[in-house]
Amino acid sequence: xxxxxxxxxxxxxxxxxxxxxxxxxxxxxxxxxxxxxxxxxxxxxxxxxxxxxxxxxxxxxxxxxxxxxxxxxxxxxxxxxxxxxxxxxxxxxxxxxxxxxxxxxxxxxxxxxxxxxxxxxxxxxxxxxxxxxxxxxxxxxxxxxxxxxxxxxxxxxxxxxxxxxxxxxxxxxxxxxxxxxxxxxxxxxxxxxxxxxxxxxxxxxxxxxxxxxxxxxxxxxxxxxxxxxxxxxxxxxxxxxxxxxxxxxxxxxxxxxxxxxxxxxxxxxxxxxxxxxxxxxxxxx
Amino acid sequence: xxxxxxxxxxxxxxxxxxxxxxxxxxxxxxxxxxxxxxxxxxxxxxxxxxxxxxxxxxxxxxxxxxxxxxxxxxxxxxxxxxxxxxxxxxxxxxxxxxxxxxxxxxxxxxxxxxxxxxxxxxxxxxxxxxxxxxxxxxxxxxxxxxxxxxxxxxxxxxxxxxxxxxxxxxxxxxxxxxxxxxxxxxxxxxxxxxxxxxxxxxxxxxxxxxxxxxxxxxxxxxxxxxxxxxxxxxxxxxxxxxxxxxxxxxxxxx
Numbered sequence: 001x002x003x004x005x006x007x008x009x010x011x012x013x014x015x016x017x018x019x020x021x022x023x024x025x026x027x028x029x030x031x032x033x034x035x036x037x038x039x040x041x042x043x044x045x046x047x048x049x050x051x052x053x054x055x056x057x058x059x060x061x062x063x064x065x066x067x068x069x070x071x072x073x074x075x076x077x078x079x080x081x082x083x084x085x086x087x088x089x090x091x092x093x094x095x096x097x098x099x100x101x102x103x104x105x106x107x108x109x110x111x112x113x114x115x116x117x118x119x120x121x122x123x124x125x126x127x128x129x130x131x132x133x134x135x136x137x138x139x140x141x142x143x144x145x146x147x148x149x150x151x152x153x154x155x156x157x158x159x160x161x162x163x164x165x166x167x168x169x170x171x172x173x174x175x176x177x178x179x180x181x182x183x184x185x186x187x188x189x190x191x192x193x194x195x196x197x198x199x200x201x202x203x204x205x206x207x208x209x210x211x212x213x214x215x216x217x218x219x220x221x222x223x224x225x226x227x228x229x230x231x232x233x234x235x236x237x238x239x240x241x242x243x244x245x246x247x248x249x250x251x252x253x254x255x256x257x258x259x260x261x262x263x264x265x266x267x268x269x270x271x272x273x274x275x276x277x278x279x280x281x282x283x284x285x
Numbered sequence: 286x287x288x289x290x291x292x293x294x295x296x297x298x299x300x301x302x303x304x305x306x307x308x309x310x311x312x313x314x315x316x317x318x319x320x321x322x323x324x325x326x327x328x329x330x331x332x333x334x335x336x337x338x339x340x341x342x343x344x345x346x347x348x349x350x351x352x353x354x355x356x357x358x359x360x361x362x363x364x365x366x367x368x369x370x371x372x373x374x375x376x377x378x379x380x381x382x383x384x385x386x387x388x389x390x391x392x393x394x395x396x397x398x399x400x401x402x403x404x405x406x407x408x409x410x411x412x413x414x415x416x417x418x419x420x421x422x423x424x425x426x427x428x429x430x431x432x433x434x435x436x437x438x439x440x441x442x443x444x445x446x447x448x449x450x451x452x453x454x455x456x457x458x459x460x461x462x463x464x465x466x467x468x469x470x471x472x473x474x475x476x477x478x479x480x481x482x483x484x485x486x487x488x489x490x491x492x493x494x495x496x497x498x499x500x501x502x503x504x505x506x507x508x509x510x511x512x513x514x515x516x517x518x519x520x521x522x523x524x525x526x527x528x529x530x531x532x533x534x535x536x537x538x539x
Binding site: 041042044045046047048049050051052068069070071074075076079081082085104105106107108109110111112113114116117118119150151152153154155156189190191192217219220221223225227 | 289290291293294297298307308309310311312313314316317318319320322323326327330331334363364365366367368369370406407408409410436437473476477
């Protein structure tokens, strides 16, 4: 069994993605929220309000630093400057967890600001594992790697995504961040069942879970295409899937993501209460 | 062409480029417009970042025009860093080069002002100079002293009334701008940068001090172009807004 305490010091409780407009309200009444996730790239300035808020939050809450720009799944070496910025942030903040995505976002010196897909082959496996090794040795801590949401697949892939993630975790010792919304989105978009994905997923390595909202669209053939928008409440089938996952993993830190069309704090707090309820159910069950 | 990141990145930034081969819908059919989800994510998230970074430029142009300009800007100057607080640094030059915007000559300087406000917002914190360090000095010592500014201080010089235009588009009841050159001093008392209109000569005075000239020499520089320049009001802003971090007496300098 994996030593998740080594991977992650987040409480097995609800967390939310922190938005600056919620700062005062969270400090006043956090509800069930015990930990907060910040996007690393928003806290790489030299000072001012962002860092002051982060210092104040870190005194009250466990913090998860979630990178969105490292391009771990990219074909090129990791950006040394960006790695240094991350090391600086993780160094002074000493967060409870650091996580990034199985995705790429940079080509050459162009940053595309999206989590882009990669083929799952022996070659990409080797490269991504090297990148994770570099991150973990630079930050001097294990990291969590998150499964992506997918809109398309690569004909050249020879690994399934859960097996690819399992092998990465085995080779690098990293933990996994299971985004249940992403599993649901990918299952609809690429035509598999979430249960088959979870059956193949190394759940023993999961140290954190994400849920979030998605939007509905359609592809060229009218097939449903779900969009990972983080712009609305968590959908009912994703709450159901969270309950299934928690029944298999046991209590785990669960984060509610809401990044666009961000609601007022009470609305987001209510979403965190639903996550709390899911966690209480599994604790009792 | 295979679906390497190079062709993939190119296809994301250029909507008319043919899709890389080898992308499917998960069931062996071509991915088709599924790539558009990613194209849209790239263009809309970076367009939004630009609008958030330049609210007054956006207001002056209108949101739809700004979206179109953001799409052009993205292809001309794609982000070079995942730290998006630095995205848009080339926008002033880019706007200045767009012939269809030549009737809005002040727009590049408004963009410069908004960049300076953003840089000030993220600048390092620094403990302020105790005002008594200044007020306790004899006039002679004060004249011969040099000052250091907080990292959040910025100076924007313009031949357009940029301060008045900025005010008019951010505050209720601000007067209509009148055609005149305006220089702006940005200070950040705690967390929120504030642009102040400088008197004539003020920008020369600030620039001379930041180059390390003594207060007396800086005053000479300022009064060369603006004989009636009085530093009192600008110095009061610097003290009130914690914009001074150190004072060095003449005999402490090498």
